[in-house]
């Protein structure tokens with residue numbers, strides 16, 4: 001399903017039909033096949049000061065009446081390439097009007113426009129390697145200074161980046177709400193990415209990106225687990241099912 005065809009209005013019936021098994025630690029009480037968005041616990045209503053009329057209407061149509069978060073949502077989305085980070089971030093953005101910051105997308109735009117930053121990053125991105133922190137850290141800091149709420153997708157990818165991010169957010173007095181990790185197997189990743197067919201989606205580059213993910217990015221999860229911020233989202237399923245898990249977890253965090 002293309003995200004452009006997934007409006008909040010048609011999201012609800014799809015979710016209603018979805019059979020899901022929430023993670024045990026966050027189990028919703030109803031039997032799995034009766035869970036709908038409207039069954040989300042009222043006590044954890046998603047509220048955000050100044051939520052736009054569009055988000056309010058979307059939430060109402062999805063059964064999330066009264067959407068208006070008191071706290072800004074500041075969320076990290078972690079997962080291997082092909083886990084659906086971009087798609088899920090767009091769903092959260094559609095519902096809650098939280099800006100989606102994708103470091104991979106920023107880099108691809110810079111490369112396309114052949115800016116100085118783009119030229120410096122190009123070889124790394126094509127090879128599926130980590131773009132050096134001397135480029136990444138100022139780029140992310142710059143953007144975070146401008147946003148009060150955000151879904152950060154693709155950053156941090158290493159403990160060093162996570163430590164830097166913690167320091168930046170502490171300096172800006174913008175504490176994180178939560179860190180959501182999308183969990184899929186390597187086989188699923190390879191299958192999905194070959195179908196997607198982006199320039200850095202060849203099997204060799206996919207394997208390189210997966211290796212970096214396991215070696216450098218997975219330790220980031222323990223870092224945020226220790227801070228009590230981590231939720232695990234099973235992400236092998238269909239887009240709306242994964243979205244449902246994500247929204248359920250977010251509902252408990254805000």
Ligand code: AMP
Nearest residue numbers: 103104124125128129130131154155157
């Ligand atoms: P993505 O769209 O998140 O899969 O990122 C595409 C590519 O951009 C990655 O394979 C890296 O080359 C580069 N990239 C994105 N985010 C980062 C980051 N946080 N640190 C280093 N390189 C990154």
